[in-house]
Amino acid sequence: MTATAVAPATQASPSPYRRSFGGDVRSEWIKLRTLRSTWWVAGATLVVIAGFGLLTAFLNHASLSDEQLSATMGGIFTPTEIITSGAQLAYLILAVLGVLVVTNEYSSGMIRSTLAATPTRVPVLLAKAVVLGLTSLVLTVVGLVLAALVAMPVLAMDDISLDLADADAQRTLWGTLVFLVLISLMALGFGAILRHTAGAISTVVALLFVVPIVLFPFNNDVITEIEKYLPSSAANAFMTTSDAAQQGLALLSPEAGLAVMIAWAVVPLVIGAVLLKRRDA
Amino acid sequence: MIEVKGLSKRYGPKTAVDGVSFTVQPGMVTGFLGPNGAGKSTTMRMIMGLDRPTSGTATVNGKPYAAHRAPLTEVGALLEAKAIHPGRSARNHLxxxxxxxxxxxxxxxxxxxMTGLTQVARKRAGGFSLGMGQRLGIATALLGDPRTLILDEPVNGLDPEGVLWVRNLARYLAGEGRTVFLSSHLMSEVALTADHVLVIGRGKILADAPVNTFIDAETQKTVLVRTPDATRLAELATSDGVTIASDEPGLLTVTGLDAPAIGELAAREGIVLHELTPQTSTLEAAYMALTADSVEYRTGEPGADTPAEAAAPEGANR
Known part of the structure; x- marks a missing residue:
């Protein structure tokens, strides 16, 4: 110590500032909402869910009013299928958001600032999961409400009412909601593991689209068994209505499907958290 | 206060930091000096808990950085100018x-x-110049009103006015009793800003001393002597603390004796001198020599005239 050192106020009285998990969550929310890309993703999610709802509603209307079309379409859609039709594309958009939430910090160097503020590291990933999960949830709910609102007038043309109270409808709606949230969290986990935008997005897309297609032609017991555990099949197991599950698709039970889907979200996140803790930033 | 003990970092076969130990005291500016790639940034990143040391420990204000409850109030760090998302404004980043x-x-x-960013605070940081990025990095470091500041190459990319501003800021913060640890590859910058200097080369601490001591030790006065009787003069002049090198016949470079002493010695012994030129090596040159030697250690056998003085200040501080 030098004799000339003057103890400043900051050293004498403890600082009023404290790091906390709540603070980390707030920080992640600020980070998310202050990027333009987030708003593009949000807009795209809503447009896709509502747009597909409207499109499918018209398709449904057309198929009902045209016998030939009705024959080729192989029947009509249920109202819930109509309003959740966009989810098949929206989950990809939310997966991209999930990846970006973590990989954009690595590509920009922001991660160093983030980890300097929260050097215990794991709370950062947890806070990202909380903020991303809630964002995906809200976007999906709003998207589905919009889809219902735009599809209703079309459905009304054929005197179809939107009855969301029956068990099948409930299952599809809740299933869609859970699926979209879990997919975005799974993508976050892969982002944390791979730390690279292109790599993580390719991995997630491969897992969701490519692997099922590659495995589909095989008629082997082992492969059929593996297929059941892919995210898309696991999600089908708890989303599809009871009779659809009987249409020759090999699926897990809804409960098992949900458990597998939760594992698809949690396992990459846990691995991502362990790696985040261990690796150099 | 920063305490580093036996800190090492290896990346595969390459050793970036090799068992360094030092203490950075509060109330003064400590310069961390070394050529690019010497291990400055790696050491600073290990202190901040961003890189995991292969061995050794680093504590800040008595604890590992990550163990503090309010880390930003303990240490503010500028580790690279653009640790920021380019799409976010400076204000939103903060x-x-x-x-x-x-x-x-x-x-x-x-x-x-404080950092003069008011005009651009709401603009996307992607458009910032290196200098503005540097100011934003310093703003980030100051955010938690920290007791310790770690600034890696803070004057990089700054205009002369910015350089002066960083210098005054560092001195002001140290004057308030804070610990200020700043790295640079520029000796002149450290000489102007720091009270104490740590020199690192090839991952090892080469010097750890107050700046004045370091300057005295490292700016050797050498004398160039040209004489037909070089061998005899060299023999006579050799004693403790005197180094004599000869690059060509009849030419001696004497360190440790001043020109009058050599002249008197020559006169006493009847040796003819053709030239007697005192030469003062600059601080910059001394630093270059010190760090260049640390590179040579690895590539070949140590030179014949290793600067024994370089190691002298080590551990001699305080």
Whole structure:
């Protein structure tokens, strides 16, 4: 110590500032909402869910009013299928958001600032999961409400009412909601593991689209068994209505499907958290 | 206060930092000097807990950085100018980091003001010049009003006015009793800003001394002597603390004896001198020689005239 050192106020009285998990969550929310890309993703999610709802509603209307079309379409859609039709594309958009939430910090160097503020590291990933999960949830709910609102007038043309109270409808709606949230969290986990935008997005897309297609032609017991555990099949197991599950698709039970889907979200996140803790930033 | 003990970092076969130990004291500016790639940034990143040491420990104010409850109030760090998302504004970047510690927006605007970023605070940081990025990095470091500041190459990319500003800021913060640890590859910058200097080369601490001591030790006065009787003069002049080198016949470079002493010795012994030129090596040159030697150690056998003086200040401080 030098004799000339003057103890400043900051050293004498403890600082009023404290790091906390709540603070980390707030920080992640600020980070998310202050990027333009987030708003593009949000807009795209809503447009896709509502747009597909409207499109499918018209398709449904057309198929009902045209016998030939009705024959080729192989029947009509249920109202819930109509309003959740966009989810098949929206989950990809939310997966991209999930990846970006973590990989954009690595590509920009922001991660160093983030980890300097929260050097215990794991709370950062947890806070990202909380903020991303809630964002995906809200976007999906709003998207589905919009889809219902735009599809209703079309459905009304054929005197179809939107009855969301029956068990099948409930299952599809809740299933869609859970699926979209879990997919975005799974993508976050892969982002944390791979730390690279292109790599993580390719991995997630491969897992969701490519692997099922590659495995589909095989008629082997082992492969059929593996297929059941892919995210898309696991999600089908708890989303599809009871009779659809009987249409020759090999699926897990809804409960098992949900458990597998939760594992698809949690396992990459846990691995991502362990790696985040261990690796150099 | 920063305490580093036996800190090492290896990346595969390459050793970036090799068992360094030092203490950075509060109330003064400590310069961390070394050529690019010497291990400055790696050492600083290990202190901040960003890189995991292969061995050794680093503590800040008595604890590993990550063990503090309010890390941003303990250490503020500028580790690279653009540790920021280019799509986010400077103010939002600071607000996001401030939120982790419940630091109010008032303090964010304060550091924006202090670093002269008010005009550009709401613009996307992607368009910032290197100098503005550097100022934003310093604003980030100051955010938690920390007791210790770690600044890696803070004057990089700054204009002369900015360089002066960083120098005054570092001195002001140290004057308030804070610990200021700043790295540079420029000896002249450290000489002007720091009270104490740590020199690192090839991952090893080469010098750890007050700046004045370091300057005295490292700016050797050498004398160039040209004489037909070089061998005899060299024999006579050789004693403790005198180094004599000869690059060509009849030419001696004497370190440790001044020109009058050599002249008197020659006169006493009847040796003819053709030239007697005192030469003062600059601080910059001394530093270059010191760090260049640390590179040579690895590539070949140590030179015949290793600067024994270089190691002398080590451990001699305090």
């Amino acid at each position: 607000l996001a980091l401030a939120a982790t510690h419940r630091i109010p927006a008032r303090r964010v605007d304060e550091v924006i003001d």
